[in-house]
Amino acid sequence: MTRKIHLALHPYGVGGPGQHGLWKDPGVATNATNASIDINYYIAQAQAAEHALFDALFIVDSQFINATYPAHYLNRLEPLTLLSAVATHTKHIGLVGTASSTYNSPFNLARRFASLDHISGGRAGWNVVTSFDTGTSRNYGLEEHLDYATRYGRALEAVRVIRGLWDSYEDDAFPADLETGVFLDPSKLHALNHVGEHFRVDGPLNLSRSPQGQPVIFQAGVSEEGRNLAAQVAEGIYAPGGSLEDARAYYADIKRRTAEAGRDPDHIKIFIHGGPVVAGTDAAAQRRAKDILAEDDDFDRNVGLLGRAFGAHDFSQYDPDAPFPDVAHLAEKGGRTGAARIIGRATEQGLTLRQVVESFNDHKVSPFVGAPGTVADTIEQWFAAGTFDGINLAFRNNDDLAAFVDGVIPLLQQRGLYRTEYEADTLRGNLGLPIPANSNTVRADTIPTTSDTAPADSDTLSDTLVDAR
Structure with missing residues (x-):
C-alpha cells in the first residue's frame, strides 16, 4: 500500500x-x-x-x-x-x-x-x-x-x-x-x-x-x-x-x-x-468514553455552546421545555451550516430547547x-x-x-x-505535497520581458497562482 x-x-x-x-x-x-x-x-x-x-x-x-x-x-x-x-x-x-x-x-x-x-x-x-x-x-x-x-x-x-x-x-x-x-x-x-x-x-x-x-x-x-x-x-x-x-x-x-x-x-x-x-x-474503553461524556454533561454550559452557532445568541432566556425558538434569522452571520442542521432537526422531530441542548453530546x-x-x-x-x-x-x-x-x-x-x-x-x-512554483519565476519563464514591462495585474497573478498549484 x-x-x-x-x-x-x-x-x-x-x-x-x-x-x-x-x-x-x-x-x-x-x-x-x-x-x-x-x-x-x-x-x-x-x-x-x-x-x-x-x-x-x-x-x-x-x-x-x-x-x-x-x-x-x-x-x-x-x-x-x-x-x-x-x-x-x-x-x-x-x-x-x-x-x-x-x-x-x-x-x-x-x-x-x-x-x-x-x-x-x-x-x-x-x-x-x-x-x-x-x-x-x-x-x-x-x-x-x-x-x-x-x-x-x-x-x-x-x-x-x-x-x-x-x-x-x-x-x-x-x-x-x-x-x-x-x-x-x-x-x-x-x-x-x-x-x-x-x-x-x-x-x-x-x-x-x-x-x-x-x-x-x-x-x-x-x-x-x-x-x-x-x-x-x-x-x-x-x-x-x-x-x-x-x-x-x-x-x-x-x-x-x-x-x-x-x-x-x-x-x-x-x-x-x-x-x-x-x-x-x-x-474498559467504552466505560472510559461514557465517563468522559458524564464529566462534560453540563446543561448550562451546553446552552452557551449552542448559542455560538447563532452568533453567540443567549438561549438561556427561553423556557427550556418549550419548542425550539425561531432563530433562523441569526444563522446567516454565524455558523450557517451547523445552525441550519440544528433547526432542521428540531423542526422535523418537534424538539424542545432542552432536547436540542442535550443532543449536543452526540457529536x-x-x-x-x-x-x-x-x-x-x-x-x-x-x-x-x-x-x-x-x-x-x-x-x-x-x-x-x-x-x-x-x-x-x-x-x-x-x-x-x-x-x-x-x-x-x-x-x-x-x-506528500509539492513545493509550489514561484509565480514570478513561472512568469519569467513563459512571458517575454522588456525594460518597460509593468508588474502583473492582480487578476493575472491570481490566475497564475491557481494554475501553478
Whole structure:
C-alpha cells in the first residue's frame, strides 16, 4: 500500500467546546487551570506527537468570548506566538495555526506565517477561517459581522494575495556576492500591485521563501462556500467527520470539486476529527468514553455552546421545555451550516430547547473507541473506505494520548498504514505535497520581458497562482 495515514494533534488545553469538565482533570497538566497559557504544555504535546511521527500540531483560535464560552477559550495563547515557541523545541512536526481572513490584513498574515515558516525550517501551515463568532466584529470597530458571501469572497482574495506576497522574491534573489558587493538581484524582487474587491496591496513582502516554498494552506469548509474555497485553494482540510457514510460523501465531494477546479485531488489532504479512547479491553474503553461524556454533561454550559452557532445568541432566556425558538434569522452571520442542521432537526422531530441542548453530546462519541486492535481495525476500515487522508486527533489528557501512541500506532505501522520515520524535514514533504512554483519565476519563464514591462495585474497573478498549484 502506497497511501499512508496522516495524523495531526489538536490539543484541548483546559477544554474546548463540549469539554466542560476537562479543566478539572488532573491529567491535563500539573496545574490544570493554566494549561492553555502554559507554553511548556504545548511543547510537551508537540514533542510527544513528534516522537509518534505525527504530521502536525494544530492550534485553533477565535477572537470573541463571553462568560459562557469553554474554559480554553477564556484564557489561551495567540497561535502564531505559541507555534513560534514550539518551533524552537521540535524538528519535524508541522505547525498549523488558525488565523481569520476576515479580521486580519493579508500583508500582516503573509509576514507572520512566512516568519513561522523560516523559524521552523519549512513546517508552517495556515488554517484559513472566516470567523465563526459574530461578536468578533465589535472587537475590530465594526457594528456587524460580514455575511457569508462577503466573508468567503474576502477569504479567497486574501489567500491569493498572500500567496503572491510569499512569491515576492525568486529563489535566487540573494547572490550575496562579496566580490561584486551585490547582496540582492533587484530583478528577482517583485511587487504585487494588487487592486481587488476587498484589498489593495502593493508589496513586496520583506521576507524570502522558506525551504517548503510557501506555508501549507488548510481550511475547514462545510457550507457550499466553504467547500468551493477548499477546492480552489486548500491543501489540507479539517473535515467534520460524522458517520462513515457522511465522511465518505464529504471526501468524495471535496476531491471531485478539486478536480473540477483544475487541481490534482491528491494535492489536498482531508483530515477528519477523531477523539480516540483506547484501553486494555473494548469494555474498559467504552466505560472510559461514557465517563468522559458524564464529566462534560453540563446543561448550562451546553446552552452557551449552542448559542455560538447563532452568533453567540443567549438561549438561556427561553423556557427550556418549550419548542425550539425561531432563530433562523441569526444563522446567516454565524455558523450557517451547523445552525441550519440544528433547526432542521428540531423542526422535523418537534424538539424542545432542552432536547436540542442535550443532543449536543452526540457529536462527541468517537467511532475510534476500544482496545488497541479494535481502534486500529476501525481506522483501517475507514481509511480503506475512502473517508480520510488523515485524522486530526484530540485526546482527553496525556494518558489517553500515550495509550493511542503505544497501543494503536505500532499496529498501524505493522500493517503498512503509517510511517516508521519522517519522509522529510518540511510539512509539505511529510504530507506528500509539492513545493509550489514561484509565480514570478513561472512568469519569467513563459512571458517575454522588456525594460518597460509593468508588474502583473492582480487578476493575472491570481490566475497564475491557481494554475501553478
